Amino acid sequence: MHAPSKLSGPVTLLRPPLLRYGAGAVDGCAEFLRAGGYRKVLVVKSPHIGGAEAAIAACGEAVESLIIDESVPPEPDVAACEAVVRAAGSPAPDVVIGLGGGSVLDVAKLAAAVAGADYGVRDLLGAGPPPPRRAALVCIPTTSGTGSEVSPNAILYDEEAKAKRAAIGPALVPDAAFVDPCLTLSLPPEITAATGIDALSHCIEAYTNLFAHPVIDLYALEGVRLIAGALERAVRDGSDLEARAALSLGSLYGGYCLGPVNTAAVHALSYPLGSRFRLPHGLSNSLLLPHVLRFNISAAPERHAAVARAMGAEAGSDIMATAEEGVRLVEQLSARCGLPKGLSACGVTAEDIPSLAAAALKVTRLLKNNPRPVSQADAEQIYHQAL
Numbered sequence: 001m002h003a004p005s006k007l008s009g010p011v012t013l014l015r016p017p018l019l020r021y022g023a024g025a026v027d028g029c030a031e032f033l034r035a036g037g038y039r040k041v042l043v044v045k046s047p048h049i050g051g052a053e054a055a056i057a058a059c060g061e062a063v064e065s066l067i068i069d070e071s072v073p074p075e076p077d078v079a080a081c082e083a084v085v086r087a088a089g090s091p092a093p094d095v096v097i098g099l100g101g102g103s104v105l106d107v108a109k110l111a112a113a114v115a116g117a118d119y120g121v122r123d124l125l126g127a128g129p130p131p132p133r134r135a136a137l138v139c140i141p142t143t144s145g146t147g148s149e150v151s152p153n154a155i156l157y158d159e160e161a162k163a164k165r166a167a168i169g170p171a172l173v174p175d176a177a178f179v180d181p182c183l184t185l186s187l188p189p190e191i192t193a194a195t196g197i198d199a200l201s202h203c204i205e206a207y208t209n210l211f212a213h214p215v216i217d218l219y220a221l222e223g224v225r226l227i228a229g230a231l232e233r234a235v236r237d238g239s240d241l242e243a244r245a246a247l248s249l250g251s252l253y254g255g256y257c258l259g260p261v262n263t264a265a266v267h268a269l270s271y272p273l274g275s276r277f278r279l280p281h282g283l284s285n286s287l288l289l290p291h292v293l294r295f296n297i298s299a300a301p302e303r304h305a306a307v308a309r310a311m312g313a314e315a316g317s318d319i320m321a322t323a324e325e326g327v328r329l330v331e332q333l334s335a336r337c338g339l340p341k342g343l344s345a346c347g348v349t350a351e352d353i354p355s356l357a358a359a360a361l362k363v364t365r366l367l368k369n370n371p372r373p374v375s376q377a378d379a380e381q382i383y384h385q386a387l
């Protein structure tokens with residue numbers, strides 16, 4: 001059975017020393033640069049971001065040199081990240097700003113981690129905590145999904161290992177995060193939907209996690225409530241600032257879950273879909289989430305029932321019925337947000353499943369968190385149900 005989370009258990013929280021949240025928050029970035037006396041700034045940025053032009057111009061006025069790099073592709077690999085580091089030239093930047101979605105933030109985090117160092121990006125993946133940074137790091141999310149702006153994690157596709165790999169440690173926690181829902185107003189509905197379900201899965205996987213902790217439970221459940229209440233609204237009307245703000249906050253809370261508790265089987269089974277089929281991370285999570293939850297319910301029924309209530313479920317005839325209603329609401333939310341229903345719509349076939357399951361079982365750093373052990377046969381069954 002699921003171990004109850006104990007208030008007396010030790011937990012470590014790592015947070016950016018400066019967090020500014022809310023409409024117009026990004027305008028605080030220039031002052032951060034000025035106060036820190038920084039000189040050379042590298043801005044790793046997604047192209048086509050609306051609403052940040054004035055803030056970037058103000059940052060340029062606060063420093064001697066500002067380089068903008070928009071080269072990060074979707075689902076970036078090590079080579080793409082190293083290209084960003086090289087293009088920044090010498091001397092290395094003394095501050096790196098990530099302005100974009102999760103991939104862009106993770107590339108910025110790794111670029112800051114290796115700026116001026118004698119090791120490369122690949123040296124940090126799958127290794128112990130990265131050494132302390134020489135460059136400062138600022139993260140400004142433009143999607144509401146990853147939570148990377150406050151987490152100690154960075155994920156990158158390693159083309160040599162043919163898998164997504166993680167670097168995790170205090171050096172990847174930004175010095176400042178500016179979480180501004182206005183920067184998400186122009187996100188298209190399909191990206192709003194997929195990234196929102198990613199954030200939802202961070203919260204759910206943390207709350208139902210074997211290593212769940214009361215310090216984090218608070219954020220996890222409130223994140224579920226915020227995202228469940230706002231995602232469909234933001235998908236239908238991207239200009240709804242209150243819905244966007246709820247998603248920014250829910251995503252931020254999901255990010256708080258990632259360091260101390262982290263995710264579990266949804267993410268473990270999701271990564272091979274990103275590596276092999278290049279499925280966007282949020283989309284692959286949305287396709288797997290209900291099936292992994294159904295698999296997990298029996299191992300932690302009370303926790304899943306609490307998630308269900310945070311999703312807006314009425315109490316059922318018993319704990320199991322309530323928990324199952326929560327899964328139905330998760331499925332309904334994805335459907336109402338227009339997300340695809342099955343992996344087969346994304347090019348995955350039954351023949352792919354054994355190797356996908358084998359790859360997922362290698363993600364032991366996350367599977368160890370899952371409330372129910374996952375075998376090769378279990379993983380295959382979950383992929384089949386998600387097909």
Ligand SMILES: [Fe+2]
Binds near residue numbers: 146281
């Ligand atoms: Fe995620």
